Amino acid sequence: MKHLSFYFRLAVAVAAVVTLSGCGEKKSSSKVSGDALSVSVEHPQVRSVMIHKSYPGYTYANAKADIVGRVNGTILTRPYSGGDYVAKGTVLFTIDPSQYADAVRQAEAALATANSQYEYASRQYEAMKLALESDAVSAMDVVQARSNMEQARASIKRSEAALADSRTNLSYCTVRAPFAGRMSGATLDPGAYVSGGGAPVTLATIYDDSKIVVVFNVEDSQYQHVLATQADNDTIYNNIPVSFPDEGNSVYSAALTYTAPAIDKSTGTFTLKASIPNTRGLLRDGMYVTVNLPVGVVDNAVLVKDSSIGTDQLGNYVYTVSDSNTVVYTPIKTGELFEDSLRIVTDGISKDSRYVTSAMLKVRDGMRVNPVTSNAGVK
Incomplete structure (x- = not known):
């Protein structure tokens, strides 16, 4: 019986040692293990930023104009192609100028005739004035001569206006770019007839997109x-x-x-x-x-790296690390991108928060980690 009592007490002692050893292991496991995942964390930057x-x-x-035909005639040439960039004054279309060149020659002849008639009428008037001094003609003859001279002068002005009009029409036969720009496709091709005498006909459009x-x-x-x-x-x-x-x-x-x-x-x-x-x-x-x-400008805006922000069905979030080095899933509200890499955070974290910037796919909510601070933020 004594031997049995000894073995019983020995067994109880061993069990107690095992139990205490197990309790010790459990207590030490509450600390961050050396095998915990190391993750980089940062504090948000706090800066004054311009918001948009x-x-x-x-x-x-910058400028746009329709290229139009203002005279009647057949299109002879179109030297450009749609999409071409052309300089100011470039010939875009030529319209058959035959009838308008003839009109110019006729107007030039009419002007020459009017000048000749005026020269004759003015000389006659001067002669009549001299004849009146010797009573060779009446005062009415002088008045008539002056009237003939004034009519001849008016005829010159009409002829000059007609010549200018015919020259303008002739110039419309050569359609030029009003400014440098890129051309659209043409609405009419060479060989087509333009009826621009009554109302201008749009032939193309030019764009100054400098x-x-x-x-x-x-x-x-x-x-x-x-x-x-x-x-x-x-x-x-x-x-x-x-x-x-x-x-x-x-x-x-x-x-x-x-x-x-x-x-x-x-x-x-x-x-x-x-x-x-x-x-x-x-x-x-x-x-x-x-x-x-x-x-406007926002003072003390909270900024985090845009690459550290995740998105799910609930919206945007970051992983923050608590004081006990535990990962916390943290929903945030975000603003615009700043300097291409930082995102304004309007709600969810403060300047004192620590957020995960690496190993984003490896961490999860509630996970114990070994945080490595890469900066202290800008405060």
């Missing part, structure tokens, strides 16, 4: 913010970001050039225009754009 509001708009060529004008509308209430911002920093309106979805969201800088003098009462908006130099020649009349208009 997006407005839809459309582009217009710079593009963006037209968009701003609400009356928002425009007041624009005015206040412009008063503080006018230079920002010389570099308004404009994106082109048709160009892969390419971003250009536009300068504000026009503000409508009155509000459109039917829409409650102001019309604004901005100009973009078309240096690469890629922009065209009629393109849809998004204008990111500066509307």
Whole structure:
């Protein structure tokens, strides 16, 4: 019995040791293990930033003109092709000038006749005045001679006007570019007859797209913010970001050039225009754009890396790390992109938060991690 009692006490002691050893292991497991995933974290940057509001708009060529035929006749030549860039004064169409050249010659002959008649009538008038001094003619004869001279002078003016008109019509037979620009396709080809004598006939359209004008509308209430911002920093309106979805969201800088003098009462908006130099020649009349208009400054804006923001069915979120080094799924509300890589956060985190910037696909809510701070934020 003594031997049994000894073995029983030994077994109890061993069990107690095992139990205490198990409790110790459980307690130590509550600490961050050396095997915990290391993740980079940062504090949000806090800066004063210019905020923008997006407005839809459309582009217009700097200048646009219809190329028209103003005389009747057959088109003889069309030296350009649709889409060509042409210089100012380039010949675009020639219309058969035969009848108009004849009209010019006839008008020149009529003018020569009128000049000759005037020369004769003026000499006769001078002679009549001398004859009147010797009573060889009556005063009425002198009056008649003067009238004939004045009629001949008027005939010269009519002939000059007719000659100028015929020369103008002849000049219309050669249709030239009014300014440098890009040509549309022609509505009529060589051999077609133009009936432009009664009313001009559109033959093509030319676009000066050396710079593009963006037209968009701003609400009356928002425009007041624009005015206040412009008063503080006018230079920002010389570099308004404009994106082109048709160009892969390419971003250009536009300068504000026009503000409508009155509000459109039917829409409650102001019309604004901005100009973009078309240096690469890629922009065209009629393109849809998004204008990111500066509307004010936000002091102490909270900024995080845009690449650290995730999106799910509930919206945008970041992973933050708590004081106990636990990953926390944190929904946020975001604003616009800033300096191409930072996103404004309007709600969800503060400047003191730590958010995960690496291993985004490896972390999950409630996970214990080993955070490595890569910056202290800008405060």
